[in-house]
Amino acid sequence: MKEKNLNWLRWIKNGQPLQFCPSCQYGTILRLLACALEKTGLEPKQVMAVSGIGCAGWITDRYLKTDTLHTTHGRPISFATGIKLVRPDLKVIVVSGDGDLATIGTNHLVHAVRRNINLSVFCANNFLYGMTGGQAGATTPRNAITATTPQGNPEQPLDLIKLVLSLGCSMASRYPAMPIGKSPYPTIDAIVKTLKHEGFSFFEFISPCVTHFGRKNEMPNPGKLKEYLKDLLIRKEDIASSTSEPTPLAKNGKLAQGTFETLIDYLRFTEKGGQQ
Amino acid sequence: MVKLEINPKLCKQCGWCEQFCPKKVFGSRGEILNAEACSKCGLCQLLCPEGAILFGEQSKERQGTIQFPACNALRSNAGRPNLLRQVSREVSKFGLGWSIQRSLSEPGPYFISGNGACVRGALDAGCQFYAGYPITPASEIMQDIVKKFGQTSIGIFIQMEDEISSVGAIIGASQTGVKSMTATSGPGFSLMQENIGYAVMTDTPCVIINVQRAGPSTGQATRPAFGDLMQAIWGCHGDSPKIVLAPTNAQECYDLTIKAFNLAEMYLTPVIILTDETIAHLRERIEIPGEIRVFKRVVPIFGDGQELTVTGSTHYSNGLRAASDPKAQQDLLDRLKEKMENIGRHPIIDINCHPENKVVIISCGFTARSVAKAVYNLGLDNKIGTAVIKMLWPFPFKEIENAVPHRAKVIVPEMNQGQLIHLIREVCHDPIPLNQTDGLPIEPKTIQAAVKSCMEKMRQ
Numbered sequence: 001m002k003e004k005n006l007n008w009l010r011w012i013k014n015g016q017p018l019q020f021c022p023s024c025q026y027g028t029i030l031r032l033l034a035c036a037l038e039k040t041g042l043e044p045k046q047v048m049a050v051s052g053i054g055c056a057g058w059i060t061d062r063y064l065k066t067d068t069l070h071t072t073h074g075r076p077i078s079f080a081t082g083i084k085l086v087r088p089d090l091k092v093i094v095v096s097g098d099g100d101l102a103t104i105g106t107n108h109l110v111h112a113v114r115r116n117i118n119l120s121v122f123c124a125n126n127f128l129y130g131m132t133g134g135q136a137g138a139t140t141p142r143n144a145i146t147a148t149t150p151q152g153n154p155e156q157p158l159d160l161i162k163l164v165l166s167l168g169c170s171m172a173s174r175y176p177a178m179p180i181g182k183s184p185y186p187t188i189d190a191i192v193k194t195l196k197h198e199g200f201s202f203f204e205f206i207s208p209c210v211t212h213f214g215r216k217n218e219m220p221n222p223g224k225l226k227e228y229l230k231d232l233l234i235r236k237e238d239i240a241s242s243t244s245e246p247t248p249l250a251k252n253g254k255l256a257q258g259t260f261e262t263l264i265d266y267l268r269f270t271e272k273g274g275q276q
Numbered sequence: 277m278v279k280l281e282i283n284p285k286l287c288k289q290c291g292w293c294e295q296f297c298p299k300k301v302f303g304s305r306g307e308i309l310n311a312e313a314c315s316k317c318g319l320c321q322l323l324c325p326e327g328a329i330l331f332g333e334q335s336k337e338r339q340g341t342i343q344f345p346a347c348n349a350l351r352s353n354a355g356r357p358n359l360l361r362q363v364s365r366e367v368s369k370f371g372l373g374w375s376i377q378r379s380l381s382e383p384g385p386y387f388i389s390g391n392g393a394c395v396r397g398a399l400d401a402g403c404q405f406y407a408g409y410p411i412t413p414a415s416e417i418m419q420d421i422v423k424k425f426g427q428t429s430i431g432i433f434i435q436m437e438d439e440i441s442s443v444g445a446i447i448g449a450s451q452t453g454v455k456s457m458t459a460t461s462g463p464g465f466s467l468m469q470e471n472i473g474y475a476v477m478t479d480t481p482c483v484i485i486n487v488q489r490a491g492p493s494t495g496q497a498t499r500p501a502f503g504d505l506m507q508a509i510w511g512c513h514g515d516s517p518k519i520v521l522a523p524t525n526a527q528e529c530y531d532l533t534i535k536a537f538n539l540a541e542m543y544l545t546p547v548i549i550l551t552d553e554t555i556a557h558l559r560e561r562i563e564i565p566g567e568i569r570v571f572k573r574v575v576p577i578f579g580d581g582q583e584l585t586v587t588g589s590t591h592y593s594n595g596l597r598a599a600s601d602p603k604a605q606q607d608l609l610d611r612l613k614e615k616m617e618n619i620g621r622h623p624i625i626d627i628n629c630h631p632e633n634k635v636v637i638i639s640c641g642f643t644a645r646s647v648a649k650a651v652y653n654l655g656l657d658n659k660i661g662t663a664v665i666k667m668l669w670p671f672p673f674k675e676i677e678n679a680v681p682h683r684a685k686v687i688v689p690e691m692n693q694g695q696l697i698h699l700i701r702e703v704c705h706d707p708i709p710l711n712q713t714d715g716l717p718i719e720p721k722t723i724q725a726a727v728k729s730c731m732e733k734m735r736q
Binding site: 018021024025026043045070071077078079083085090108178179183210 | 474579
């Protein structure tokens with residue numbers, strides 16, 4: 001457990017409580033990021049954090065001890081593109097929410113992947129628009145109850161990992177913010193891999209909003225949420241080793257957890273359940 | 277025995293610690309139930325969202341108040357001339373602030389279009405970053421600048437996916453220390469508004485050229501108009517004052533583009549240059565001087581290691597977000613207003629008025645040239661005065677009020693349904709509109725006829 005001895009706390013600004021709801025996992029994302037940044041051996045002055053609007057936009061703005069830019073809704077990737085072009089030596093990370101990066105800002109995400117700009121994009125996916133009161137977004141699961149889908153969400157959610165991989169992204173990971181297994185260290189290792197990757201890299205944190213998503217969908221506390229996540233996420237290794245009849249994950253609303261490098265790699269696990 | 281503490285000020289009793297602690301040390305409300313069982317794994321310190329669990333010697337870590345570096349305060353005060361002067365003196369030895377630079381192009385006469393002149397001006401002013409999206413009639417600026425960047429290898433160019441991201445990219449680049457610009461036309465300019473407001477809020481210097489075309493919506497892409505005047509001044513939501521310049525010919529496209537970069541860098545504000553399709557595509561003779569006065573930014577930038585905090589939310593002078601503090605909101609808006617007042621002390625306006633003037637024609641943009649020709653054709657010395665406004669915002673209210681004789685009739689010819697006239701009305705009594713919205717420039721004879729009929733009415 002080398003992480004314990006690392007001085008990762010220096011990446012977090014001291015002395016103020018976080019402005020997130022109780023049970024929100026965004027504070028953990030901040031700490032996982034800090035820990036991973038420390039593990040990469042970077043210095044705070046070499047890192048530039050860009051974020052968008054929404055709860056997730058607050059993860060780095062104000063709390064991460066680097067240069068931070070808190071931009072307009074949906075556009076952090078375009079700002080980050082400008083910064084990266086001028087200072088290729090800076091490690092530019094984008095931390096924002098699913099509504100920001102994948103609903104209003106999907107266009108910029110798509111083109112950043114296409115350009116293969118050397119950005120690390122972290123999407124904190126809370127399944128809806130948290131800050132505005134829990135309205136459904138592009139990543140809201142099917143049949144989930146939100147403020148704007150009181151009878152259940154009729155739309156198909158957007159699979160972000162599949163999206164970026166289909167565009168040619170060479171490193172995309174999906175992990176829960178709170179570990180559902182025994183330890184968070186695989187998540188930190190995946191973040192380090194994402195940060196060290198040359199070219200566009202994407203990381204999706206699954207961190208459902210307890211206040212709006214959890215309470216309306218029968219998981220009002222961390223215990224219930226953890227059970228939900230255990231059911232929702234299937235680890236890449238588990239799919240690979242499973243011998244049962246292959247069922248496409250997307251069909252029963254499940255998500256694959258792990259790091260994927262090609263679309264074929266991802267589809268092999270999600271569509272064919274581990275069979276080549 | 278491990279010293280395990282929970283900071284009651286930070287703990288929100290969410291209960292995540294109960295879920296992730298492998299030794300079941302915590303209860304469901306963030307209380308320590310079984311401290312002896314703790315195996316010192318450190319998971320709780322890493323995973324507690326609030327950072328409320330303190331562990332061993334790190335207990336002291338989260339004490340004290342947050343310290344923001346002074347550079348943040350410098351950034352948000354840089355629009356104040358006193359501070360600027362003081363800082364400029366200090367940094368002049370590092371080559372920042374005002375300096376005289378050689379122009380990139382050979383000095384001498386050139387025969388180029390307005391768009392070309394904007395590009396030369398931008399390069400001579402030190403523009404090093406261009407992000408854009410193609411749109412008629414502004415595309416030549418993008419094509420020219422990428423060619424020039426390639427020839428001189430001094431700049432960075434990127435063609436973005438839309439105008440929203442074009443402004444995003446130039447703001448990002450500008451905050452990282454390079455002079456940056458983009459160019460567009462009406463439809464793209466509408467898309468840009470949100471991020472232009474962001475640039476105002478975050479004191480970001482950047483230059484946006486709007487080559488106007490006939491609207492609304494797609495309108496006529498190859499026809500001139502001056503219909504974006506109000507949008508350029510008032511387009512963004514909230515009170516977001518910014519500088520708006522309007523050249524009348526290719527030479528001014530060159531001069532005002534340099535001026536735009538200098539003003540942007542000095543006052544840390546976006547500057548909008550309003551040209552139109554006629555100026556943009558008309559080839560004319562311009563004179564490029566050998567030496568140009570340029571201003572280099574004196575405030576900290578990203579990548580300096582100074583922990584800059586830049587946000588589009590209302591913020592204190594140290595950059596810290598202030599989402600609901602009325603004083604912070606008031607102070608910020610006052611500061612932006614003060615910035616504009618300081619800029620307004622140096623208006624850019626050509627006034628050619630005389631106390632005996634019977635008629636004064638106030639115009640801007642390409643129309644000003646038709647006005648000049650009309651006045652020349654009429655040949656009524658001293659009876660007709662003119663004013664050509666080249667800095668539309670901050671608007672030269674005082675200068676116009678002082679220059680225009682009280683008994684003179686004011687005519688405002690415009691290539692729109694009446695936008696400049698609203699501003700003129702604030703200082704002149706009952707100005708006469710002369711609007712033409714057929715997608716063609718206003719011809720001198722139209723203005724001559726308007727002046728004649730006005731004079732006739734006055735005689736009656």
